[in-house]
Amino acid sequence: MFRNVLMLAFFLLLNACAATGVRETVQNKDLPRQHELTKTPFFPQELYHCGPAALATALNAIDINVTPDQLVPEVYIPARQGSLQIEMLAASRRHGALSVKVAPRLDAVLKEVAAGNVVVVMQNLGLSWAPSWHYAVVVGYNLEQEKIWLRSGTFERFEMTLSTFQRTWARSEYWAFVALKPGSLPASDDPDAVAKAIVAFEKNSNKKDAYLSYDAAVKRWPDHLVLLMGLGNSAYALGNYSHATSAFRDATTAHPDSAAAHNNLANMLMILGDAKAAKLAAEKALALAGADQAMRVQIVKTIEEINSYTAKNPH
The missing domain is CATH 3.90.70.10 (Cysteine proteinases)
Incomplete structure (x- = not known):
């Protein structure tokens, strides 16, 4: 009972x-x-x-x-x-x-x-x-x-x-x-859920659809690190280097302690031919990397590429 x-x-x-x-x-x-x-x-x-x-x-x-x-x-x-x-x-x-x-x-x-x-x-x-x-x-x-x-x-x-x-x-x-549809967003205000969904989506999507999705999301949530990094990477994949650079620069502004954002910015600045600014961004990234060995390896490689570029293009 x-x-x-x-x-x-x-x-x-x-x-x-x-x-x-x-x-x-x-x-x-x-x-x-x-x-x-x-x-x-x-x-x-x-x-x-x-x-x-x-x-x-x-x-x-x-x-x-x-x-x-x-x-x-x-x-x-x-x-x-x-x-x-x-x-x-x-x-x-x-x-x-x-x-x-x-x-x-x-x-x-x-x-x-x-x-x-x-x-x-x-x-x-x-x-x-x-x-x-x-x-x-x-x-x-x-x-x-x-x-x-x-x-x-x-x-x-x-x-x-x-x-x-x-x-x-x-x-x-x-x-x-x-x-x-790529470029559309849900009604909910949950940038983490959207970022997770786009990261999964881009594994099978074409480059344009991934870019459209990140671009729409960043317009709604302009300070979200994962979305900014994704926008930069997808713009780079499409060959839109100026937009990629802008996205990574926005990422370093919104998240000044992100070593990855500074490193990606350094790579883009080098591609655009600004070796001096690229070197500064890479050194900033290395200082922020701390004990993250995997990140440090990536940044050191970036610095080596910048030094090689500078040696070949002294002016």
Whole structure:
């Protein structure tokens, strides 16, 4: 009997937590009261293929034409009869989308939808001890009615209450992401999440798309070191040396203690023919490197290249 009371209290607590999240979201004055992305494409899933169907929906929503059948070999694992989250993100990036994880909050999901971004979510439609994992795509909501709409399974407009959605989503530890065109950014204000996403994206993207992503992010967060370094590196890869130099100089201004930023600036100044300024930047980098041996090796190599350049170009 005592155990039953504890279990009842536990479930009441879970429901209270879900209700609190919904209540806070409904009362959020920064969110439009309702919004629906009615033109979002729909791909009804085949058995166990909710992952490919949801991902195809998200990619086609940003004009990346791919079918669920094409995605099955990339994300579907027959032994698991489903798709892993890491494969969903990786496949999205391989097809040219910047995939950014959404903060684990209901209001964050709705904020993306209000900004025009569909959101891929993972839910457990069963129980914690008897899970039924499922991917769906959030396409709309109505705060007054406390309803949310999804492209889900074989339903083009599946309706759930916000509280039910919150509970089923919570069982996946609130896993969700948005797939964006290069040069577009999520609605959320999380530069670290965006930087992490772009770093992963550029491993499979072309040089231009990586540059577009970093450039857009730096315009929103002009002092973020990882984004500035990425912008400089991607501009360099495209042969835009003046823009690369500018990005690395901005990085040294925003983060004067960054040895890597000063070293990259030194390299760019040398390429532009300013050996004197390059040498000063490299010496500054070496002074900042401290006991970081790997960094010191890179900087010493930069200084040697500058000295070699100066010897060949004395004037």
